[in-house]
Each structure stands twice: as structure tokens, then as C-alpha cells.
Amino acid sequence: MFEQHFFEINRLLVKSKALWQVASFECDALPWEREFPALAKAVWSFSDEQIEELDVEHRLLVESLLPALKRDLISQGIEWELKYLCFPALKQSEExxxxxxxxxxxxxxxxxxxxxxxxxxxxxxxxxxxxxxxxxxxxxxxxxxxxxxxxxxxxxxxxxxxxxxxxxxxxxxxxxxxxxxxxxxxxxxxxxxxxxxxxxxxxxxxxxxxxxxxxxxxxxxxxxxxxxxxxxxxxxxxxxxxxxxxxxxxxxxxxxxxxxxLPLQQSVIANEAKNKMRLKEMAWRLGFDSLQRQVRQRLSYLPIPTIKQAQLSGTFKDFCSWAADQKQLCLPININFEHFEQLGVHRQKLTRRIDLVAHLFRQAIxxxxxxxxxxxxxxxxxxxxxxxxxxxxxxxxxxxxxxxxxx
CATH class of the missing domain: 3.40.50.150 (Vaccinia Virus protein VP39)
Structure with a gap:
């Protein structure tokens, strides 16, 4: 049984790499949108609140995205071993x-x-x-x-x-x-x-x-x-x-x-304040990343240290000044911080949807x-x-x- 299951699940993962082997924080669009238009439409149809709910419950996530994924596969004339998106029934310890x-x-x-x-x-x-x-x-x-x-x-x-x-x-x-x-x-x-x-x-x-x-x-x-x-x-x-x-x-x-x-990336239900802070951090990190790319003239992600909550209590401009100091980056004057803050929010929404599709494959991996x-x-x-x-x-x-x- 192990050998056959492994053969089939390996085939699924090899065929689907474009959907899960993705560095979402480096993307400025859904990287697989052309090949999977129905899937792209599906993830953008979800509200931010729905994204959170789907990421918590894996079976609900699969049920919500599987119809769109199947339509894209049919249009391409290919088949995947989609049954492995969820763990097969495993023996459970006796009560x-x-x-x-x-x-x-x-x-x-x-x-x-x-x-x-x-x-x-x-x-x-x-x-x-x-x-x-x-x-x-x-x-x-x-x-x-x-x-x-x-x-x-x-x-x-x-x-x-x-x-x-x-x-x-x-x-x-x-x-x-x-x-x-x-x-x-x-x-x-x-x-x-x-x-x-x-x-x-x-x-x-x-x-x-x-x-x-x-x-x-x-x-x-x-x-x-x-x-x-x-x-x-x-x-x-x-x-x-x-x-x-x-x-x-x-x-x-x-x-x-x-x-x-990926197998460890399953959200847990947190209180509203913690979720809000987590999303704010993600948006501000990505907003600063967009800013540093323009300043450095390099299209590469620049990681910054772990953020303390104090760094999120001020303005986005304050945050960018702190992050720039951490990376010894000199910021020019007259930066439109509001523009980059909004860009960060957009990239946060994009990143979450790319990750959501990748999470379809966390149990398979x-x-x-x-x-x-x-x-x-x-x-x-x-x-x-x-x-x-x-x-x-x-x-x-x-x-x-x-x-x-x-x-």
C-alpha cells in the first residue's frame, strides 16, 4: 500500500508544483493565473474573513477550491490524483x-x-x-x-x-x-x-x-x-x-x-485583535519591501528582523524608518508613504490568496x-x-x- 500511495502522491506533487512551490511574498500577481483562471477567480471571490475561515479547516478549503481547480484541469485536458489533497483514512488509536x-x-x-x-x-x-x-x-x-x-x-x-x-x-x-x-x-x-x-x-x-x-x-x-x-x-x-x-x-x-x-501552515482561530495585528504586520512588511525595491533598484525581497508589537503602534512611516535602520538603508526625502502602505495592503491580500492555494497541498506534502x-x-x-x-x-x-x- 505504501509504495502505490507514494507513487501516486509523488505524481500529484510533481504535476502541481506551480501551485505550491511558490515564494508568495515575492509575487506581484497570481503566478499561475494564466494556466488556472477559474482558480484565480475563485480565490479573489473570497473575502478576507472567508480566507481566514478556509485556512483553519482543511476539508472546507479543499471543498471550496476543488470545483474551480477541476475546471482548469479539464480545460487543459489533464488529470491529477486529487484524492490526496486530504489525508486518506488512517487507523486511529482505539478509544x-x-x-x-x-x-x-x-x-x-x-x-x-x-x-x-x-x-x-x-x-x-x-x-x-x-x-x-x-x-x-x-x-x-x-x-x-x-x-x-x-x-x-x-x-x-x-x-x-x-x-x-x-x-x-x-x-x-x-x-x-x-x-x-x-x-x-x-x-x-x-x-x-x-x-x-x-x-x-x-x-x-x-x-x-x-x-x-x-x-x-x-x-x-x-x-x-x-x-x-x-x-x-x-x-x-x-x-x-x-x-x-x-x-x-x-x-x-x-x-x-x-x-x-507547508504542513505546519494551518491557521488556528485567534482573537480578532491578534488577527488584525498579524495582518497589519504582513501588510507593513510588504509595503516596506515595495519601498526598498524602488530605493535599491533591486527586484528582490529584503528580510527584516522579528517585529515587536511596539514597531506596529506608530505610523507606517515610523515603521519604515525603523526597518531601514535595521538594514542600513538610507531613505530619500519626499517619499509617498501612503502609496507604499496601500501597496503593502494589496500585496498582503495577494500573498494570502497565493498561500491559500499552496495550502491545498499541505496534507499531501x-x-x-x-x-x-x-x-x-x-x-x-x-x-x-x-x-x-x-x-x-x-x-x-x-x-x-x-x-x-x-x-
Whole structure:
């Protein structure tokens, strides 16, 4: 199943690159409008409020744009595997009774995060026979490891590179007299020495290269069981994604860090004031960008530092003066700041609509990345299952890869 799905979804992503592999903030028009006129008309028909609503709910986004996209594809006489715009139905963890744990066990952990940890641990516990020990990868304070040690009475080793977090985690585990050791170390350098064959390696939301490194090291050692919930695919040392599986390498789809951010770009419902401030920041950034292009006589985006709310409390002219100072840019006198402010608002509206269409493919890209990991583990001799360990409203990063050494 993985191989066929991967073949089809790769074909979709290759054919549709013009719609999702776009630097929206560098555009002065919809870059694909000529080839997809119905889609262009559709996105401009949405109000700014509708854009916000569609970006929150992926299925609604697909339902709203799919008819226009299909019309454009028909007019071009081409077909795409559009069923992969949404995740296929994945096995969900079985509903279990809510377990009560001592309150001290979750001390300092926010409710939703603790819910993720308990549900992830349920998936670990139901993954075949229990191994003699666990290794928690990129553990932070080891909340997951502490729960596994409490539930199984097995040795748990939690590996974390930040010494302060590791130290705090050990203090928490010692209070319960658990068989739980915290080790401060670099997963890239010291992880392999901690991995054992008769072990279960787990990682809840380890980022990018870190969870990939676990898959590589654990499969090299032939660790009997692996369970990961991937996160932050874009946090990699290379400029482009390095495919894992032979199938992905043979296809040659190139994904930049910008592309790898797409799965994470799903809006959450924020209050009106926060939304207003976010849109203002976007418009002012783009307005200043239009200004600096004219001043520098260069048609290239000039990134500016992270903005504090104070920079948005004054006028657009004040903001441009601050941004110019940050980039050592001398602004001429008699600038029509009102013109560039309005230009920024227009580009903000344009950027949001380009991004909205790109977001049609965020689940397809994440599915491609997940399948690459699953196929890689299969190649290394594992039986692999892709599922969901919790509902989307608990965490959007709810996909689970469970692997057991093939016997």
C-alpha cells in the first residue's frame, strides 16, 4: 500500500508544483493565473474573513477550491490524483478509558500536552510485546519517559541535549523513585551508544533531522520497536530535504525548507485583535519591501528582523524608518508613504490568496514525508504501521509511525 500511495502522491506533487512551490511574498500577481483562471477567480471571490475561515479547516478549503481547480484541469485536458489533497483514512488509536495518574506525575505539564503524552503512551503500550527498556529521544524534561516508567516499571533512558531540562527531569523522576535515568547528550553523536536491540525507541514530536536520525540509528542497531510522531520537518541542516527511502530518491522530488513548512501552515482561530495585528504586520512588511525595491533598484525581497508589537503602534512611516535602520538603508526625502502602505495592503491580500492555494497541498506534502519514512523503515526490515494517536484538535501533528523488527 505504501509504495502505490507514494507513487501516486509523488505524481500529484510533481504535476502541481506551480501551485505550491511558490515564494508568495515575492509575487506581484497570481503566478499561475494564466494556466488556472477559474482558480484565480475563485480565490479573489473570497473575502478576507472567508480566507481566514478556509485556512483553519482543511476539508472546507479543499471543498471550496476543488470545483474551480477541476475546471482548469479539464480545460487543459489533464488529470491529477486529487484524492490526496486530504489525508486518506488512517487507523486511529482505539478509544480507551481515561486513566487517572497521580497529579504529581504531570506537574508542570499543560493539559493538552499531557493529553498528547498519555495518548502517545497508550499507542506505545499497545505495540506488541513489551521490550526490556525504553529510550526516549529528544526528551526535554522526560514527561513521556516518566509516564512509561511509571506504567511499565521498565528502565527508561531519556536523552536530552539541554542540561537544565535534563537535570529538572531527573529531579521529577527521583520523586517517584522510578527506574528512569536522564542523560544529557547530543543525539547525533551519542544516541547510537544508548540504543539497544531489545529496546523500544520513542520520540514524541522530535523535530526534523532529530527524528530522522533516530530512524537511521535505531534501524542500524536493529532496535526491536520504534514509535515516533514526527514534527517540524523543515528543521534540517541541509538546504533541501534529503530523501530516506530508495523510492523517494529515485523520484527526485526536491523540497526546500519553505516547502517543508507547508504542513505546519494551518491557521488556528485567534482573537480578532491578534488577527488584525498579524495582518497589519504582513501588510507593513510588504509595503516596506515595495519601498526598498524602488530605493535599491533591486527586484528582490529584503528580510527584516522579528517585529515587536511596539514597531506596529506608530505610523507606517515610523515603521519604515525603523526597518531601514535595521538594514542600513538610507531613505530619500519626499517619499509617498501612503502609496507604499496601500501597496503593502494589496500585496498582503495577494500573498494570502497565493498561500491559500499552496495550502491545498499541505496534507499531501506531509503524507509524502510520512510515507518516505515508512518506506525507509520497511527497507530496513521493519513491519510498519501509519496511524493517528489522537484527534486533530489535540494536536495537528497527530500522525504516528510504529515499527517492529520483521520476524
Amino acid at each position: 480507551t478509558e481515561v486513566k487517572e495518574y497521580p497529579s504529581r506525575l504531570s506537574a508542570g505539564v499543560k493539559g493538552r500536552k499531557w493529553q498528547q503524552i498519555t495518548l502517545f503512551s497508550d499507542s506505545v503500550m499497545s505495540q506488541g510485546s513489551l521490550q526490556s527498556s525504553f529510550l526516549e529521544w529528544c526528551s526535554g524534561k522526560g514527561h513521556l519517559g516518566r509516564l512509561l516508567a511509571f506504567r511499565t516499571n521498565r528502565l527508561v533512558t531519556s536523552l536530552e541535549w539541554q542540561s537544565d531540562l535534563s537535570r529538572q527531569g531527573q529531579l521529577l523522576s527521583d520523586k517517584f523513585k522510578l527506574h528512569h535515568q536522564h542523560i544529557c547528550g547530543d543525539a547525533f553523536k551519542e544516541g547510537e551508544s544508548l540504543l539497544k536491540q531489545n529496546q523500544h525507541a520513542v520520540a514524541l514530536h522530535a523535530c526534523g533531522d532529530l527524528h530522522v536520525e533516530l530512524l537511521k540509528q535505531a534501524s542500524e542497531v536493529e532496535v526491536k520497536a520504534i514509535t515516533i510522531a514526527p514534527c517540524c520537518y523543515h528543521l534540517i541542516k541541509d538546504e533541501e530535504y534529503q530523501a530516506l527511502s530508495k523510492q523517494a530518491k529515485s523520484y527526485g522530488l526536491q523540497l526546500s525548507k519553505t516547502d517543508l513548512r 506531509e503524507y509524502w514525508l510520512l510515507l518516505d519514512r515508512c518506506l525507509y523503515l520497511q527497507e530496513q526490515g521493519y513491519e510498519v504501521e501509519l496511524s493517528e494517536f489522537c484527534h486533530f484538535d489535540v494536536t495537528p501533528r497527530n500522525k504516528l509511525i510504529r515499527a517492529n523488527v520483521r520476524t
